[in-house]
Amino acid sequence: MTPSIPDEASLPRAEVLAGRRGQETARVTGEGGCECYLHSLYDPRGEAAAFVPAPFSASTVLFLGTGLGYHLPLVLAANPQVRRIVLVERYPELAARAAEGAAGNGVLVEIVTATPGDPAPPLPADLDAAALAVVSHPPSLSANPSWYARYQVASATVGHERPNGAQASRRGPLTVLIPFEAYYTQRECINGFAALGHRVVTLDLRGREGDEVPLFREALLRERPDLVFSVNMRGLDRRGVVAGMLERLGIPLALWFVDSPEFILYGEAMPSPAACHVFMWDRSYIPAVAGQGYRVDYLPLAADTVLAEQAAVQDRFRAPLSFVGNSLVSGFLARLAVKFPPSVAGDAFVGRAMDRIIASRGDQARVLDELIAEAAPLLPDADARLFFRAYLLHGATSAYRTRLLERLLPLGLTFFGDPDGWRRVFGPGIRAFPDVNYFRETPAVYASADININATSLQMPHTVNQRVFDVPLCGGFLLTDRQGALFELFDEDEVAVYDGIDAVVETARFYLGEPGLRRAIAEKARQRVLGEHTYGHRMGRVITTVIGDVKAGTRDWGPGTGKGGTREMVVR
Structure with a gap:
């Protein structure tokens, strides 16, 4: 580009x-x-x-x-x-x-x-x-x-231009360059590539926003990677300069969206379709991106096997029911609300709109389009429509999660994360503990609870979130809402599902009384995750799709459990 x-x-x-x-x-x-x-x-x-x-x-x-x-x-x-x-x-x-x-x-x-x-x-x-x-x-x-x-x-x-895709055939471990900002799933992807035996170079961009271009230039010329991989376009500059470098150098770029692309791409320059391959964590967003000429493949989330090392039962994390996450009352909705006319956010339309979104789980993208069309006369431009869309999605997710978890409080629901926020929502009498470190403590929370509750964000009409993979990997039992992708990824005897807010209490009570069944389901799910749904599997799919089969001697470097070296390039 x-x-x-x-x-x-x-x-x-x-x-x-x-x-x-x-x-x-x-x-x-x-x-x-x-x-x-x-x-x-x-x-x-x-x-x-x-x-x-x-x-x-x-x-x-x-x-x-x-x-x-x-x-x-x-x-x-x-x-x-x-x-x-x-x-x-x-x-x-x-x-x-x-x-x-x-x-x-x-x-x-x-x-x-x-x-x-x-x-x-x-x-x-x-x-x-x-x-x-x-x-x-x-x-x-x-x-x-x-x-x-x-x-x-x-x-x-200059002096190094190659047509895109003209790199020599690759044998042996690849060099994969990943811009790193300590962002969601970045560490997991690094671990996944390394587990396959590939050399991972992490370009440390923490606190370096605006410096991406010179830092990338140095890294590309020094490391000469076979692939650049970005989550949610993190680490790429807004004007597409880095993508232009990659296209000229003939280095493939893989982009994995693990959040709605319509919000990520706001104000960003998307690379040219010839210069990158896009992966989408939810199928619902594929048509819109593919319609712009991009090669797009479905790639759901996964589990990082590193988590299992910390998945020991600990008394301090024991609970009949556990929920790990924040209350979504941090003020994000208020920050979104200033992006469109106050009359829209203050209208009774918003409450009805969020109820419709919650009631249409699985079909919420279509319903959301209808709601934005209805509100269009009050929204002056495309920016206001985009922010109002985000406001409705985030607000509906917050309301859905609150209504669901409120039903479970009498069953001994315990919160890990954002205790002050949860007490503002449900009162001072709840059991709520401080945030837990994702890599060091969350695995033990999952292993120690009788039931781990999952409530999927409404920005995901089809796919499942990472907790669906992490909990069973850590030996825990998961109770989750029904998503279209769930039984594409697991068999029915590997997952426990509740069908809506009204059914969650009865379903939770049933499984609380069946410890043997919980253990059997959790173990089957764990084996499924280890066999098909690790970040090694996902990053192997990225390599096969973008580059093709990569061999070292007679070894096929596809999904597996090989060990590889990760070298971090710290740029301060």
């Missing part, structure tokens, strides 16, 4: 003028008509020091945006080995001024800038991305992000 650039005619020139203390600055009208200064009005030379990276070994430097070039001499002074610089600057007059300041000392200076005949000329053909140091000027990139996005892609790929 090559980011688009604005028409040359729509881009004004730069204006050089004196700042507050007499030093020159540059004022430009960037993309979208935003007027901005590329340098401090008070101390542009002092500011320039912030744009100087740590010393590097490259002898060729590409300056991505220069402004008036205050930082260029500082970079060159810190790196005396540099013999060639390439100035990529949107405004010709600024490029010329920057070149003047950097000339001398035997350094070759080349300029790449817009001209009337070529608004975005290519980089010099003899450059090698792997031998380049790239120094960005953030104010320039902020003013004209689309224009510079093209060169961000080129700076990571």
Whole structure:
């Protein structure tokens, strides 16, 4: 994917003028008509020091945006080995001024800038991305992000371009690059790839939002992965620059959506259909994404076998009925409500709408479409409709969960997580304990309870959540609501199901009185999970679908229990 650039005619020139203390600055009208200064009005030379990276070994430097070039001499002074610089600057007059300041000392200076005949000329053909140091000027990139996005892609790929899918045949363990933000299912996927024997490189992006492009550039050129894998597009920049790099380098990108894509893609640039393969955790969302030309496959959630190591019964977690999760009264609904007119959220329509969604489990996507259409006259634009949709889904899920769990309180229901929130909902007399660590404590909660209650989010019309796999893996017994995918994944004697809020108490009472049956169901489900529903199985499916059969000698690297190495690249 090559980011688009604005028409040359729509881009004004730069204006050089004196700042507050007499030093020159540059004022430009960037993309979208935003007027901005590329340098401090008070101390542009002092500011320039912030744009100087740590010393590097490259002898060729590409300056991505220069402004008036205050930082260029500082970079060159810190790196005396540099013999060639390439100035990529949107405004010709600024490029010329920057070149003047950097000339001398035997350094070759080349300029790449817009001209009337070529608004975005290519980089010099003899450059090698792997031998380049790239120094960005953030104010320039902020003013004209689309224009510079093209060169961000080129700076990571020049000299290394390959048609998509043109990688050599792969034998032996793959190198899989995963952008990591400690986000839902990321650790599980890392463990799944590693269990198959593949080398996993995790690109640590925690606390680095906005730095994805340079960090990805470094990782791609250093690690040369066979596959990049992202959960919910986490770690990919909003403008599609990283996806453009991957497409040019011929590295396949696998995207696994484990939440509704309509909310994830809000304000995001989706990679081109040729550049990625999409996996969807719920079948209901496949038609909309496939209709845009994407290759989409169904891939349900799974269990991480690492959890089983902590699944010991502990007295402190014993309970007749257990629910792990928060109360959903954290204020998220209030934050959504400010995104659309108050008259909509305050209308009695909302309460009726949520009741309809709850009553239509399994068909809630269609009902939700009808509700949004009914409310359309009160919703001024597509953004308001999207946020109102999220408001209804989240509100209905909260109401469904509250009504269900309230019925179970007399049976000894115990909450793990968000005790203050649950007490606000049900009063001070309930048994509620602090949050439990997912990897270290939740397995013991699942193993220790007589019955673990599951209530599926209403954003999942068809699929099942991760608890359906985690509880039996940990030796626990699960009582869950009925979902369309449930008996595609398990046999009927491997799962206990309640049919709606009105049936949950009777069903729970029955299983509380049948400990032998609970143990039998739980053990059958555990064997099913270990045999078919681990993250090793799911990541094996990703590899087979995107890359094909990958062999090391005579060994088939499909789903299995092999050991592999995981090396984390910590970038701070």
